[in-house]
Structure formats: C-alpha cells, structure tokens
Amino acid sequence: MEKSYYNPKDLKKFGDIAEFEPKLAEKFFDYYGEVFKEGALTAREKSLIALAVAHTEQCPYCIDAYTEDALTRGVSEAQMMEAVHVGAAIKSGATLVHGVQMMNKVKKQSM
Amino acid sequence: MIKSLKASGNKLAMIKNQLKVLAGEPFQTELPTFVEKLKPLGQFPLKPNKLEIFQINLGYMCNQVCKHCHVDAGPDRNEIMTKQHLERCIEILRVNKIPTVDLTGGAPEMNPLFRWFVEELTKIGVEEIIVRSNLTIIRANKKYYDLPEFFKKHNVHVVSSLPYYQAGKTDAQRGDGVFAKSIKALQELNAVGYGIEGSNLKLDLVYNPNGAYLPSDQAELEAEFKKNLKKDFDIYFHNLFAITNIPISRFLDYLVASDNYEEYMEKLVMAFNPAAVEGVMCKNTISVDWDGYMYDCDFNQMLDMKVADKSTQHIDDFDLEKLEVRTISINQHCYGCTAGAGSSCQGTVA
Structure with a gap:
C-alpha cells in the first residue's frame, strides 16, 4: 500500500479502473467523453463548470486536471477563481439554507 | 530587465548542456525517443517535401x-x-523562386x-514576405515609429507574439x-489597415502558453482573443497561431528550474499525434542563421543542428x-x- 491516500501519478492511471470491470468502465468513459464535447455549452464553459465542481467535491485529481484544462484554454486566473467562488457560494448557500430547517424546528418546539 | 542565458553565464547557454538534458531522463527509461515514435509510422528518417519557406534570422x-x-x-x-x-x-x-520569406530574430x-x-x-x-515583429519595437524608438507604414508599403505579412489579451500573463x-x-x-497597425476584416494587409497573432502546459484548440483561443481585444481595445487581427513552447533554451531553463521538465516532456509524448508529423514545418522550411548556416528549423538552429548534408550547410x-x-x-x-x-510557425498543422 502507498503511504498516502493520494498520489498525483494515479490520475494517469484512471483508465486502469477497467481492469477490474471493463464493461462499466467503458460505458463510463464513453459517457464522460460525450458530456465534455462541444454542445449547447462550449467545451470552455464545461471546463469551468468542472473546475468549480472539482472544488466543491474537493477532488485533488479533478482540481489538477481541470486547472490544467482551463490553463490550456486560455482561461484567466480571475475567471478560474470566480468559478471556484460560484462553487463555494452554492456550497455555503446549501449549508445556510438548511438553517431554515433548524429555525423551523426551534420555533416549533419553543414557547 | 533579465539577461540572456548567454550573458548571465547560465550553463544551458552551452548547447551541449541542453542536448544533455534532452538525452537524459525521462527518455532513458520511461518514455520513447522521437526516433522510436517515428519508426512505426514509416516516417524515419524524416524527409522534406518541396521547399516553400525560407526563414531568415536577421540577428539575435x-x-x-x-x-x-x-x-x-x-x-x-x-x-x-x-x-x-x-x-x-x-x-x-531570385534564382530558386521560393514563394515565402520569413524574417525573424531577435527583433x-x-x-x-x-x-x-x-x-x-x-x-x-517574392510572393510573401513575413516579418515576425514583437510589436514593442514599433514603439521602442522614434526611428521605428513609421514601421506600420513601411510594412504597408511593401505588403509585409506581420506576425506578432501576444501570449494573452490581458496585461498580467503577457508581462x-x-x-x-x-x-x-x-x-x-x-x-497603429490597425490604423493603417492591418488586421481589418477583408484587408489584404495580413496581421496574425501568435499565442504560446504562459508556462508548462500545452495550448488548447486554436479556433477556441482565437475566438477568445478576438472577442476580448475588440471589447477592451478595439483591436482587430486575422488569425491566431497557437504554438507549443519547445523545450530548448530559456524555456528549457524554466522547465528545469521549476521542476516541470519531466512532466512537460511526458505531456508532449502523451499528446503525440501521428497526423501532425506530415505537417511539421521542417518539411517545407529552411532556417538560416545570422552567419549564413542552414537548419531544418529555427529550433534546430538554436541547438546548432545544421542540415545533415554537409555539402550544403551554408x-x-x-x-x-540536395536540400529537398x-x-x-x-x-x-x-x-x-x-x-x-501540432505546432509550427504557422500555428497548428493537424
């Protein structure tokens, strides 16, 4: 076993998941490839969405991959950071909106 | 202002040291050499097509x-x-009727x-005269202020580096x-008619990544550059050439010093595109150095790899x-x- 849970070199081995279950891996990678193709959204817009989600998911592999992808597409640092803020805003908003649930319960159970 | 590798006494100013880096890891164990990649494609030895571009380095x-x-x-x-x-x-x-002359430097x-x-x-x-202008030379000194008019008078095709449409990355x-x-x-180039849609005064920009990564889709980058340069500065140009940084000289020094060299070479090898081999610029270009020696490309010039046929090296x-x-x-x-x-002085090739 590795001495740490995350190894940057493992990102390049992503395709190796097919070794244990090829059919599902093939379906996944086909799907993944289709999702990121130019469509109603540009590939550049999808890259920025992926960068934001990579941060909310706190996936180091995804952050590595989509930061580089954004760089290659000429996305500016400000645009990348704004995308991360969008993710952060949704994440914190999702936390805070549950405060209403807390308030509902407090109010119901309080005199 | 930083100094050149040569003036600063950097060990990579010596070409043999650059070649030593290129011959070392990761190509000793992990990655195939370029020769090994070409052989299965039937592209080794690599041979040229018709000579179309005579690229002259007027000085460093x-x-x-x-x-x-x-x-x-x-x-x-x-x-x-x-x-x-x-x-x-x-x-x-004059004698050989090579259609394009590409003037580069330095400036x-x-x-x-x-x-x-x-x-x-x-x-x-000559059918086409390309000048690779760094743009700032036009504003560097009064004696260069009239260059846009001079270019226009001689219908020069201006190709200029601009790595980004904002100041931060460019500077x-x-x-x-x-x-x-x-x-x-x-x-100023736009003002005399360069880069305007429909104008035959050609103005193209060159994009190269600002670090240890490869360029993405050229058309996508061109659209971003056009949109932002028009919006922020009312600037127009014709085409954007996306060029990959080649791991030699100062970029090699950057890669080694920033501990990015092996990873960058791995990226280049992983992204190897057989379809790009047929379009590489060494197939239709000869590069001439300031001292009159000839090379397969500008990069070979910087590594002092003269054309292989010793009877026609100067x-x-x-x-x-013989050259063809x-x-x-x-x-x-x-x-x-x-x-x-792929990447060439004319942008992508595949």
Whole structure:
C-alpha cells in the first residue's frame, strides 16, 4: 500500500479502473467523453463548470486536471477563481439554507 | 530587465548542456525517443517535401528579454546578419523562386539593413514576405515609429507574439510594460489597415502558453482573443497561431528550474499525434542563421543542428536539389511540434 491516500501519478492511471470491470468502465468513459464535447455549452464553459465542481467535491485529481484544462484554454486566473467562488457560494448557500430547517424546528418546539 | 542565458553565464547557454538534458531522463527509461515514435509510422528518417519557406534570422538582438525565448535573444546579443549574407539570400530567392520569406530574430527590425533587405525582396518579386515583429519595437524608438507604414508599403505579412489579451500573463512572460506597448502598436497597425476584416494587409497573432502546459484548440483561443481585444481595445487581427513552447533554451531553463521538465516532456509524448508529423514545418522550411548556416528549423538552429548534408550547410553552398532530399535532423524537442494539433510557425498543422 502507498503511504498516502493520494498520489498525483494515479490520475494517469484512471483508465486502469477497467481492469477490474471493463464493461462499466467503458460505458463510463464513453459517457464522460460525450458530456465534455462541444454542445449547447462550449467545451470552455464545461471546463469551468468542472473546475468549480472539482472544488466543491474537493477532488485533488479533478482540481489538477481541470486547472490544467482551463490553463490550456486560455482561461484567466480571475475567471478560474470566480468559478471556484460560484462553487463555494452554492456550497455555503446549501449549508445556510438548511438553517431554515433548524429555525423551523426551534420555533416549533419553543414557547 | 533579465539577461540572456548567454550573458548571465547560465550553463544551458552551452548547447551541449541542453542536448544533455534532452538525452537524459525521462527518455532513458520511461518514455520513447522521437526516433522510436517515428519508426512505426514509416516516417524515419524524416524527409522534406518541396521547399516553400525560407526563414531568415536577421540577428539575435532584441529590445525584449522574454522568459520563454528559444533564441535566447536580448539587447545583450550582438550576432547580426551582414550585407554579404543578405545579398546571398536575395540571390538564392531570385534564382530558386521560393514563394515565402520569413524574417525573424531577435527583433528583425533592429538589423540596420532590415528596410533595405525588405525593399530588395520586393524588387525581386517574392510572393510573401513575413516579418515576425514583437510589436514593442514599433514603439521602442522614434526611428521605428513609421514601421506600420513601411510594412504597408511593401505588403509585409506581420506576425506578432501576444501570449494573452490581458496585461498580467503577457508581462509575466515578455517583461513589464510589454502589453501596453503591444496594444498601442496593434492599434497603429490597425490604423493603417492591418488586421481589418477583408484587408489584404495580413496581421496574425501568435499565442504560446504562459508556462508548462500545452495550448488548447486554436479556433477556441482565437475566438477568445478576438472577442476580448475588440471589447477592451478595439483591436482587430486575422488569425491566431497557437504554438507549443519547445523545450530548448530559456524555456528549457524554466522547465528545469521549476521542476516541470519531466512532466512537460511526458505531456508532449502523451499528446503525440501521428497526423501532425506530415505537417511539421521542417518539411517545407529552411532556417538560416545570422552567419549564413542552414537548419531544418529555427529550433534546430538554436541547438546548432545544421542540415545533415554537409555539402550544403551554408548559403554560399545552397543547393535546392540536395536540400529537398536531405534527412531532417531530429531530437526529443521535436515532440513539441507533434503534440496535439501540432505546432509550427504557422500555428497548428493537424
């Protein structure tokens, strides 16, 4: 076993998941490839969405991959950071909106 | 202003040390050499097609010291092409009818014979004269202020580096204040008709990544550049050429110093595109250095890898027939021209 849970070199081995279950891996990678193709959204817009989600998911592999992808597409640092803020805003908003649930319960159970 | 590798005594200023890096890891154990990649494609030895572009380096002197410069150009470089060699180039072009002349440097405009040379090229009827202008030279000194008019008069095709449409990344790569001067120069080129849609005064920009990563889709980058330069500065241009940084000279120094070298080479190898091999620029280009020696490309020039046929290595011994059947010299840096959509002085190739 590795001495740490995350190894940057493992990102390049992503395709190796097919070794244990090829059919599902093939379906996944086909799907993944289709999702990121130019469509109603540009590939550049999808890259920025992926960068934001990579941060909310706190996936180091995804952050590595989509930061580089954004760089290659000429996305500016400000645009990348704004995308991360969008993710952060949704994440914190999702936390805070549950405060209403807390308030509902407090109010119901309080005199 | 930073110094050239040569002036600062950097060990990579010595070409043998660059070749040593390219011959070492990761190509000793982990990655295939460029020769090993070409062999299964039937592309080794790599052979040229018809010669279409005669690229002449007028000298390594430059008013800028860009961090990624593969020429290691700068104000401290004094290598410059003499009139004798320029006259020989004119003779070669006149006799052999090579359609395109590509003038580069350094800043080619800093060669005192630059204007005379362009005028002579016009007289002999060269089909296309490309000048690789760094833009800031147009604003560097009063004696260069009229360059846009001079270019227009001789219908020069202007190709200029602009690594980003904002100041931060541009200045980080090319020096403080370069972006502002470049914008002013582009506006002046636009003012005389360069880069305007429908205009035959061609103005193309060159994009290269600002670090250890590869360029993405050229058309996507061009659209971003056009949108932002128009919106922020009312600037127009024709095409954007996305060029991959080649791991030699100052960019190699950056890669090694920042501990990015092996990972960058791996990226180039992983992105190797067999379809790009047929379009590599060494197949239709000869690069001439300030001293009259000839190379398969500008990058081989910087690694002192002269054309392989020893009987026609100098312009004094120029022999078109022999050059068009020569074997092209290659090394690991060639992966830079075959990664992704490929890369050349004219942008992507595949």
